Amino acid sequence: MPAAAEGRLRAVAVFVATLGIAVATYIAIAESDGGAPACFAGGGGCETVAESSHSELAGVNVAVIGIAGYLALLAAALLRGDGARLAGFAFALIGFGYSVYLTWLELFVIDAICQWCVASAILMTLLFALNAVRMVRYVGKPP
């Protein structure tokens, strides 16, 4: 049953996107008053990343942009049809590409790693894989 298989894929995507919203919301709240998320391993990586100019894009906290991205991916996972499949793939590719860029910044520009950003990058990678499979397998098929 293709619809059932796609349903499972969508359910996993809903779960991962919800986790992503939780992680991005935590980062955004922690940074909202000039602070930083708690890095369990210590070392100040989260503070360094939070204080970096790269934690904002055009004056907007990157975590807030992340929340918007995960919400879009959640919506795409909840909806049926080719529009949702293609939109989910496009949103996930944007999120994945931007996560790669942010991880590169952490490693080679900021010289610090924030575990919460890594967690978000992993979730975004999973969503990219899920949405890519959904698009390749199910676009052109009945919802």
Place this chain on the structure above:
Amino acid sequence: MSAEQRSEAEQERRRRVVQLGSAAAFLAVVVVAVLIVIGQSQSDGGDTNLEGADVVRQDLDGIPQQGLTLGDPGAPVTLVEFGDLQCPVCKGFAEEVIPEVIDSRVRGGEAKIEFRNFTIISEESIPAAAAAIAAGEQGRGWDFIELFYRNQGIERSGYVTDDFLTEIARGAGVPDIERWDTDRQNRRVLAAVSAQTAEAERLGLEGTPSFAVEGPATKGLEVPGFLESPAEIEAAIDSASG
């Protein structure tokens, strides 16, 4: 539907996947490129790569700061460093010499280090000095100084812009950037920069960094001569402590 029709339908579907998927991928790549360009453009105007933030944090971790003074306010000896934030030799001292002194004499409470601005390189040194004092008023003076040195540009090259100073202040963890921005342009702060430089001239100092010590065994602030290694600075501190 026959097997042949099913095969054709699947082929048609795959063509559609490739076409629509390519369009979606193209759109996504464009959006990511735009996001990266925006991110990079906001980094222009100063070195936003902030090198050494972790090292500075570790060096200063747990040591009290008040104004531009690092260490226990009750420490018997005060080591005064007269420096210019644009000075490359001072940068070398900040990276190679001062951390050892901090570990050996400041962390244990034997001495405190006070940074005073001796703005001798160019006019650009003045806003940098004022920015350090303003950061010190929020308890991040030494974070600012140390981070500035680690991201220092070529002297008199015009790199000391408002954006650069703001980036250093953010990296140094100055809690209220708006207040810092106002303070650093305040006449009182600029007057403090002038006063510190005037004091260095009064002491007969001719270059940066120069050191002076004050402790139980000195008569006020004394200039022990040119100190260039951790051992020499530590000896000056020990001598001043009596």
